[in-house]
Amino acid sequence: MEASATKMTRKEKIAAGIEKPIKKNKRIQAKYKGAKKSECKVFLSDERTSPRKMRLLADAIRGKKLSDALNFLALSPRHASTPLRKLLLNGYHSYIQKFEQLEQDELFVSLIMVDGGPMLKRLRPAPQGRGHRIRKRSNHVTVVLNQIIEKN
Numbered sequence: 001m002e003a004s005a006t007k008m009t010r011k012e013k014i015a016a017g018i019e020k021p022i023k024k025n026k027r028i029q030a031k032y033k034g035a036k037k038s039e040c041k042v043f044l045s046d047e048r049t050s051p052r053k054m055r056l057l058a059d060a061i062r063g064k065k066l067s068d069a070l071n072f073l074a075l076s077p078r079h080a081s082t083p084l085r086k087l088l089l090n091g092y093h094s095y096i097q098k099f100e101q102l103e104q105d106e107l108f109v110s111l112i113m114v115d116g117g118p119m120l121k122r123l124r125p126a127p128q129g130r131g132h133r134i135r136k137r138s139n140h141v142t143v144v145l146n147q148i149i150e151k152n
Helices: 010-016 051-061 066-075 081-098
Strands: 039-047 107-116 120-125 131-136 139-147
Touching: 039 081, 051 066, 051 081, 051 107, 051 139, 066 081, 066 107, 081 107, 081 139
Parallel strands: none
Antiparallel strands: 039 139, 107 139, 120 131
């Protein structure tokens, strides 16, 4: 057979109608419809806070309006709230530069992910000549801001 000699690439198969394009999986559906119009992604790398502690705050602000999330983080006593608040403000200013001038009430946190980062491993002296391992964790945070589009 000559089919093995002339193999078609995936793009050619899609163009010929043999295969259908794969749609990307949406991790989290947007709370507000039509939110994919303009989005701004910001990243925070190697933050010296445990991912578990950062996820507690990330879960609290996911899907909220930007102004509500900033107020929540400003009043939160947790150590991780300061870098997360700075990251949201950075995303807001990036959105203004990239797209248009908007108020904070017109944006919402559509996606926020906290992933584990590199770990510093140390030894702490323990009784009878042993050593216990201390793991100083860090994390990476990804935030996506979208504009609220209200449908009438």
